[in-house]
Amino acid sequence: MSLINTLFYNWKPGVTVVVISDSFRVLEALAKDKVFGSLLNFVVKGTLKNNPIAAVIASWALVEAILLIGSLNTIAQINSVLFMLSYLATNLACLGIEITGAPNFRPTYKYFTWHTAFIGMVGTGVMMFVINPIYASCSVTLCLLLVFALHFFSPASQGAQWGSISQALMFHQVRKYLLMLDSRKDHVKFWRPQMLLLVSSPRSCCPLIHFVNDMKKGGLYVIGHVKVGEFSENDSSNDPTIEEYTQWLSLIDHMKVKAFVELTLSKSVREGIQHLIRISGIGAMKPNTIILGFYDEEQSKDFFEHENSPYKTSEFDDNGIKLFPFRRSGEQKSLLPTDYVQIIDDVLRMKKNICLCRHFHRLDKQMIARSNHIRYIDVWPVNIFEPNNDDPFDVVSQFMMQLACIINMLPVWKRLELRVFLCESDPQPEPSTFQMNSAPFERPAEHRLSLLLKSLRISASIHQIPEWGKDMDVPRHRNILKQFTSQSDSNQVMTEENINRSKLYMQRVNQIIRDKSNATAVTFMYLPAPPKLSTIDYKEKCHHYLDLLTELTYDLPPTILVHGINSVMSTTL
Structure with missing residues (x-):
């Protein structure tokens, strides 16, 4: 044993030269790839016969530092553990690439399979802890820390040309789960x-x-x-x-x-x-x-x-x-106005929900977060073109409330109050006690809407618009405005009087909404379906349909006109 120790200490320089014969090439590659940023820039400076002098000296110094430990058993254990760790990483990388099924991974080893890679990975891992559990634990921990640090902070990770195995693994998993998604099982x-x-x-x-x-x-x-x-x-x-x-x-x-x-x-x-x-x-x-x-x-x-x-x-x-x-x-x-309206019709024919967004250049989320003046998200579940007491309970209104509720769940918007405005076209008188206890009695719209919001678990306040049914002359305007929607009679011809009346009506509705929107962040409104292509004067009706929407949303806060196709809300959890 004394002879071995004597030879070891006498031949340290020679052993060092043998060990660093290839290690400086690895160090040079790390420097050229900018894996550690500018930290290793000095390594590539100065070459002699294509050998990087600085890399050789740095490698020699690192090996000498390990040899200064002075214990052959300790050095052997450290060297063996790190050697096993390198092969564990190699087997792990091969296993990962094999799992992803990358076509360009074609190993020359005849008997390679994922089984051999897995056995090699487990075997080297076990041998590390057999040699020295403490050194093995420390080396694995330091290796993981280095991997995470390089992944998040290394400049090379941003523009690396050698590819990323994490991307390949994610692709494999995403593809697998996308194939498992079945649109026929939607609920x-x-x-x-x-x-x-x-x-x-x-x-x-x-x-x-x-x-x-x-x-x-x-x-x-x-x-x-x-x-x-x-x-x-x-x-x-x-x-x-x-x-x-x-x-x-x-x-x-x-x-x-x-x-x-x-x-x-x-x-x-x-x-x-x-x-x-x-x-x-x-x-x-x-x-x-x-x-x-919006157009x-x-x-x-x-x-x-x-x-x-x-x-x-x-x-x-x-x-x-x-x-x-x-x-x-x-x-x-x-894009022409007719084309824009036809796009709306195309979307609805494709059975998709549609939202038209206007005035969103005025939206300032930072101001909403810090302002005490902006306090509401408003929902107007009434079809302005064809008002009906059942509007708040149809598919379009429920889709509108769903979107408003989603926005109200987010941190920036959570402090805002959700308001639902009830516009009764045919106001009902207050019921007597006897009427309320009668079986066939139909509850007022406000009570029905309150029950609906409660069953849908939507926290919102209901605000009635009393002037809606009293001053708006809804029945007469309902028949006029139907001409500009999908409900219009295909043979019905527009008149100049009806066009002017409809614009005045929209201006009055717009004024009511503006009066209620002084502290509103976003307004959700009901979008009626556009006129059908088969109707007489289709192009003119498209222009007037768009003009009426423009009058309706004039000078409002950021506004979303919504039309839903299918039911999107459930009363069950």
Whole structure:
């Protein structure tokens, strides 16, 4: 034994040279890949016959530091444990790649299977603890800490060109669970919003993008964009949507929203939107709610350039060229009013819910969070075009209340009170005690609505609008306004008098809503279905339908016009 010790101490330099013969190459590779950032920059400085001098010296110094421990048994245990740890990591990596089924993983070892990788991983792990449990525990702990630190803080992890096994593992799991999702097993009790927000330019709708991100409530969120043009006439050698896709992904990162991006190239906006509605999502994760901005003449605001905007950035200015350009004042729109109304009709025919959002450039979530003046989220469950006492209990109104309730559950919006406004077209007299105890007696709408909210577990206050039934002359206007919706008689011809009356009616309704909205953050309103294509004077009716919606929502807080297709609420848990 004394002879071995003598040889060991006398030949330390020689042993060191043998050990570091390849280790400095590993150190050089770590430095070149910037795994530790600029910490190892000195390693690649100075070469002699293609050998990095600094890396050799650094490796020699590290080996000498270990040899200074002075105990051959201790060094042997440390070396063996680290050796086993390296093979454990190798077997673990091979096992992970084999599980993901990556086509490019083709090991040359003839007898390789996931079984051999698993046995190798377990065997090396057991041997580590057999050699020395303390050293094994410490080495595994330090290795895990290093892996997590490099994953979160290493510059190389952001732009690595060697791929990420975590991405491959996630793909494998996501694919497996997506295949397990079956749309035939959907149930209203577990309904969740799956949003497709159609955006012309994100520069002008940043608050809306954030709001829809809040409203999705753990569901699917897709941001869609239609690029108008002919694929065959495109001068570029590539699909233009491919070039823009990375820009949209950068937008998602900047906005900090959990969304996917879908782009398409089409001859018209309407046709492109049909494509997006059909192809967005995957498997059972398909959008069930389509969200559009409102068609109006308001001047667009650039939130990327505005001084006080929380979304201000120069990231999307490329050498003076602005990415995501939007329509300037005076420029002609690429979409006609008739096309816009037809898009609404297309969405409903595809059996999707639809939301039209107006005035969301006024939405300021920071002000909502700190202001004591803004206190309410308002819901108006009445079909303004065809008022009826049963409106608060139909599918559209329940969908509207569901969306409002979802928003009210989030931290920023939770302190706001949810208000439901009851507009009775045919007010009922107060019942006597005898009437209330009678079997056939129908309860007042307010009581029925209160019971509905209670059964749906929605915490909201009910506010009646007494002037609605008294001063609005609802029965007469109901017949006039039906002409501009899907309920219109296909042979009924519009008159100038009816058009003027309907506008005056909408202005009066708008004034009632504005009077109640001084402290409102967001308003949800009932969207009637647009006129059918088969009706007489279809184009004119589309224009007037849009004009009436414009009058209805004039100068209101951020407003969402909602039309639901299917029931989305359940009274059971």
